[in-house]
Amino acid sequence: MDEYDIPVPITNDLERRVADAFLIFDHHGNKTVDVREIGTILRFLGCVPTEDEINEIISATEFEDSNGTIHLSKFLPHVCQLLLERKMEPASPEKLLEAFHVLDPEEKGFLTKEELSTAMMEEGEPFTQEEIDEMMAIAVDPQTGVIPYEYYLNQLMHRPADSVYELAAKIEGEKPVVAPPRRFSDMLKHASSLLGPNPNPS
CATH class of the missing domain: 1.10.238.10 (EF-hand)
Known part of the structure; x- marks a missing residue:
């Protein structure tokens, strides 16, 4: 053999x-x-x-x-x-929104490019410059030059109903599993991958 x-x-x-x-x-x-x-x-x-x-x-x-x-x-x-075990699970858009609110204590509803770049580089596993550039190209409003994060996250709200984690939950007998908290940078990486220039087909 x-x-x-x-x-x-x-x-x-x-x-x-x-x-x-x-x-x-x-x-x-x-x-x-x-x-x-x-x-x-x-x-x-x-x-x-x-x-x-x-x-x-x-x-x-x-x-x-x-x-x-x-x-x-x-x-x-x-x-x-x-x-x-729910490892490597992406954060929900709701969790991402909570994280953005932490970065926006004044509740402006947007972040500047500088604020988002700092968060992406200094917290958790840093992004590469190429990853930052790709995300900025999608997240930044060309009219205002800022990131209106609620609009950005609204595009992530429709998660596939048959994700691998949904299948895993069925195998586990539908018992609830609490996912470990993800670092903000990991959450943003997921957001960036979903909205990137060449997203994988769902």
Whole structure:
């Protein structure tokens, strides 16, 4: 048996969703992907991983001597367990609005580019300049030059009803799970990814 010819049983909708996303990036048809694709796969699934979380997943799922590839047989159970634990879950638009209100104590209803840039760079995992530029291109009102955050967040209100976290909740028997608080910068990364110039199809 080839070292990569490992059966990967799919037993529920969550596993099917994760496997389907993984196989999109399997360019050799052998149930493997390059480790550099892991962050992309997770974001494609609707997760908001930090770089540390991506690296932890790679470390936990990479075979020894795999030459920088990860096999579905290790990725699938590990990532499904993380999803069941509500790891890497994006913040709701409502939580994002609360965070914006903290940054806007005067309740102006908008932030300046400087205020948002400072929040993006100084709190939590910092953004790259390219990520900041992409978000500003979408969030800044061209007429006023400021970020009217409630309008910006209204565009995020329609979350998919069948997200991987919804599927995970069904598997867990619909028991309520309290998601850990996300850093503001992680919340903004999710907002930016949803409204970016090349959003993934829902």
